[in-house]
Amino acid sequence: MSDDPVELDSRRGMAAQKATGLRRILADAEAHAAVLRERQLQIERELLDAPVxxxxxxxxxxxxxxxxxxxxxxxxxxxxxxxxxxxxxxxxxxxxxx
CATH class of the missing domain: 4.10.860 (DNA Excision Repair, Uvrb; Chain A)
Structure with missing residues (x-):
């Protein structure tokens, strides 16, 4: 028995590999968008709280x-x-x- 991980992507068809890649990219983009939204809310709270x-x-x-x-x-x-x-x-x- 080997401790090396099995590369599952190589066992699937190209369409399934492409779909998986797109899902990964979309999940990454959504995570970045959530971080940006939180940063924007933080900036807006600071703008509201701090008088110029x-x-x-x-x-x-x-x-x-x-x-x-x-x-x-x-x-x-x-x-x-x-x-x-x-x-x-x-x-x-x-x-x-x-």
Whole structure:
């Protein structure tokens, strides 16, 4: 009897191997997405709990909220997309000037 593990993938057909690979990739992606969601909630809790002490901090908080809003806009809402992009450009310009 051998203590070496048996490579089961080699005993199955290509379609089954491919399906297993896809399931593994999907499970990995879902795990990463869960970590990212938890990190986003942690950031948002910090943004809620910590009052800003300067204009750059206020701009960073506003930039985060604007990016969340921008992500919810549909492609047909070009006016609001342009408005958010303009405000974000203003923040970047003011950051570089200071």
């Amino acid at each position: 002490t300067s204009w750059p901090e206020a701009a960073a908080k506003a930039r985060y909220v604007l990016n969340l809003y921008y992500a919810t806009l549909g492609a047909q809402d070009s006016h609001h997309r342009d408005l958010v992009a303009s405000v974000l450009k203003d923040f970047a310009r003011l950051d570089s000037e200071s």
